[in-house]
Amino acid sequence: MTDTSLQPDRSAAEAQFGDYVALLKPRVMSLVVFTALVGLLAAPVGVHPMVGFAAILFIAVGGGASGALNMWWDADIDARMRRTRRRPVPAGRVAPEEALALGLALSGFSVVMLGLATNWLAAAWLAFTIFFYVVIYTMWLKRTTPQNIVIGGLAGAFPPLIGWAAATGSLALEPWLMVALIFMWTPPHFWALALFMRSDYDDAGVPMLTVTHGRPATRAQILVYTVLLAVLAVGTGFTTVGGPVYLAVAVVLNAMFLKGAWAIWRRDEARAEADDYRVEKRFFRLSLIYLFAHFGAILAEAGIDRMGLSVGGL
Amino acid sequence: MPIAKTHEMHRRRLGRNLGVALLLAAFIAVIFGLTVVKISEGTFTPPHQEGT
Numbered sequence: 001m002t003d004t005s006l007q008p009d010r011s012a013a014e015a016q017f018g019d020y021v022a023l024l025k026p027r028v029m030s031l032v033v034f035t036a037l038v039g040l041l042a043a044p045v046g047v048h049p050m051v052g053f054a055a056i057l058f059i060a061v062g063g064g065a066s067g068a069l070n071m072w073w074d075a076d077i078d079a080r081m082r083r084t085r086r087r088p089v090p091a092g093r094v095a096p097e098e099a100l101a102l103g104l105a106l107s108g109f110s111v112v113m114l115g116l117a118t119n120w121l122a123a124a125w126l127a128f129t130i131f132f133y134v135v136i137y138t139m140w141l142k143r144t145t146p147q148n149i150v151i152g153g154l155a156g157a158f159p160p161l162i163g164w165a166a167a168t169g170s171l172a173l174e175p176w177l178m179v180a181l182i183f184m185w186t187p188p189h190f191w192a193l194a195l196f197m198r199s200d201y202d203d204a205g206v207p208m209l210t211v212t213h214g215r216p217a218t219r220a221q222i223l224v225y226t227v228l229l230a231v232l233a234v235g236t237g238f239t240t241v242g243g244p245v246y247l248a249v250a251v252v253l254n255a256m257f258l259k260g261a262w263a264i265w266r267r268d269e270a271r272a273e274a275d276d277y278r279v280e281k282r283f284f285r286l287s288l289i290y291l292f293a294h295f296g297a298i299l300a301e302a303g304i305d306r307m308g309l310s311v312g313g314l
Numbered sequence: 315m316p317i318a319k320t321h322e323m324h325r326r327r328l329g330r331n332l333g334v335a336l337l338l339a340a341f342i343a344v345i346f347g348l349t350v351v352k353i354s355e356g357t358f359t360p361p362h363q364e365g366t
Contacts, residue, residue, distance in 0.1 A: 014327070017332070017334075
């Protein structure tokens, strides 16, 4: 008799390697990696490629660790939402204690390794980011206030600052502008998602703005934040982070983003339901392109500066 | 009939073990690379020379 016949049910719950990877939220990690990389490369100090690679790797591991801790704490909410119920913990493939252990171990590992590979300022900011995401956002704000996304978004905004600190060992205005860009981008991005994933947050009892203040108020807030974001994003084009390439990208994308937010604000629920939230879904997809394009443009400006090129005298 | 029949569970365990092995190998490579860079760039200070 084999061990498999003794424990027939265990095989169904036995985690695969991919389940542990899923705990680290690889899609969120891709945003962390990209924005941290831009912060690192936009810094005025050159970094050895190996050190830069290690820095991004450990920042990504830190981001993944906070994802695992988030999944450990939020397993009850995740089980009730259509979008998240297949995650490893609510699906029963990974035990909650395992997610907690992995998250804690990787948090400590990533902070110490980033400190050893680069400097302790970057490591301290990574530790603060993990703390902010897990304790301030996940454990406290997410279940208590409709401003959860606004304040919690700060955690997702820090990676370029960590990347900059890893390169320079100090902080400056430029990385804070990048942080502000992601910070202001997060509310319209998530509220658009909350509009078309309509029953999910209601079912889970998460006080999203759509649940506490209603959907018309959410549509208005998307427009307000998009206007503020557009001012910030275009204004950044006139700082040392920006330049002509960035400015061109910012003007085009912010015009598109404002148009989308305006369309969302003008719609009511009946029209949105009639076309299955087409405008809201399009705005959400555009928001992803928006952020990657802005950071891509910052990266391009840094490349232009490094090559000693100047375009249009800016 | 073999005593240890291959089962889905064994396949998953093998996948996990291989994944961990590859991660460890990659980690060793990263540490080795970092060590070479830090020593060749002269930014590494051996403990017995600190404060001298």
